[in-house]
Amino acid sequence: MAGIEIRGLTKSYKMESGTLQVLRGIELTLPEGEITVVLGKSGCGKTTLLRLVGGLEEPENGEIRFPGEQKTAFVFQEPRLMxxxxxxxxxxxxxxxxxxxxxxxxxxxxxxxxxxxxxxxxxxxxxxxxxxxxxxxxxxxxPSFIMMDEPFAALDHFTRESMQQELLRVRRETDASILFVTHSIDEALTLADRIILISEGVVSAEYRLPQKQPRDILCDELIAVRRAIVSALEKPNDSTPV
Ligand SMILES: Nc1ncnc2c1ncn2[C@@H]1O[C@H](COP(=O)(O)OP(=O)(O)OP(=O)(O)O)[C@@H](O)[C@H]1O
Ligand SMILES: [Mg+2]
CATH class of the missing domain: 1.10.238 (Recoverin; domain 1)
Known part of the structure; x- marks a missing residue:
């Protein structure tokens, strides 16, 4: 299946106290028609990754290969309306x-x-x-490619659920590749075809989820995935300038 390929992506920022190496070599394929959810601690580089993939910023090294012309839509952490x-x-x-x-x-x-x-x-x-x-x-x-950066964080529980269902409908009805960032493990378990964790600037873990929708995120299989994610995220923080 065609997909968007991200290879060896690196990005650092210069700061007064030194260089902050945010992304150290991201390897990721975003298959057509799938929702890839990115989880990671605040400051680990999720928004930076989206900005690079969306062409809003230049990577230092690495490349992003698109299988053809894409119609890209962005939903940012804040609405950015006119x-x-x-x-x-x-x-x-x-x-x-x-x-x-x-x-x-x-x-x-x-x-x-x-x-x-x-x-x-x-x-x-x-x-x-x-x-x-x-x-x-x-x-x-x-769009054929949707990038979403915590798009539902400001919504109440029920509105958030209905927006998630709407996104799953888009997932069923189109071939769009969706790259979705969230802090919520529940949201990731509800939406993702695949969850990836970012830590220390790389994809540190990857979890493929069962295809069945709607999902019961309290079933044994998904509780086991949640445990694995929580323990992977519990490691010490990583974004210290060097
Ligand atoms: N334009 C910039 N100049 C300097 N540093 C930046 C810039 N953009 C991001 N950073 C730094 O890069 C790191 C990653 O930021 P980013 O916004 O990607 O994190 P995030 O994973 O999206 O966090 P959050 O979950 O809080 O939204 C942070 O330490 C941030 O200070
Ligand atoms: Mg962010």
């Missing part, structure tokens, strides 16, 4: 004018629970509603 555009126009932002489809937009607005707020501007929305608008914008673009 403050002067309303919800509907934000969602359609990025689509070519002739590809905009009001019915599609209305369906997506309904899916993310924003019916009635089409004409609201971002400052009239709560943080979670802004984040749902950002998610809707990404989905409306019909």
């Amino acid at each position: 403050p002067w555009l309303n919800v509907r126009d934000n969602i359609e932002f990025g689509q070519k004018k002739n590809q905009r489809n009001r019915e599609d937009t209305a369906r997506i607005i309904h899916t993310v629970g924003l019916d009635g707020f089409e004409k609201s501007k971002p400052h009239q929305l709560s943080g979670g509603m802004q984040q749902r608008t950002a998610l809707a914008r990404a989905l409306a673009y019909r």
Whole structure:
């Protein structure tokens, strides 16, 4: 199966106290149609990895190979909406004018629970509603590659669950490759085809999950995966400047 290949990716930042080596050689393939979830401690380099893969920053070494032309959508840790555009126009932002489809937009607005707020501007929305608008914008673009950086962290439990289900629907219905960063082990167990851990700048562990959906994350098999992840993440912190 075709996929996005990340080989030997390294990145460091210069700091007053020295050089901070964040990524030390990431090796990762993102298969088409799969959700790859990245877990790792705060500061381990998850957002940096996404920024490199998304072309927002240049790697030092290594390469990222795409199997063909990609339509890439990003959902960041914060919504990044256009403050002067309303919800509907934000969602359609990025689509070519002739590809905009009001019915599609209305369906997506309904899916993310924003019916009635089409004409609201971002400052009239709560943080979670802004984040749902950002998610809707990404989905409306019909991407072949979606990068998501803790996209649901600001949402309440039930809204988060329904957004996760929406993402799984996208996973079923498209061939999009999805690279998803989260701090939540539960979320990773719910969504992932594969979970990868980043520690000390490399992929330190990898877990393939059963294909069956919906999942019972309290079943014995997934509890065992959770134990393994917790013990791998418990190791001492790694991002000290050298
Ligand atoms: N532009 C930058 N300049 C200098 N240092 C940076 C820059 N961007 C990130 N870093 C450093 O790189 C490290 C990794 O940051 P990154 O944002 O990738 O972490 P993260 O894993 O996404 O953390 P979190 O889970 O808290 O979002 C941090 O120590 C951070 O201080
Ligand atoms: Mg981050």
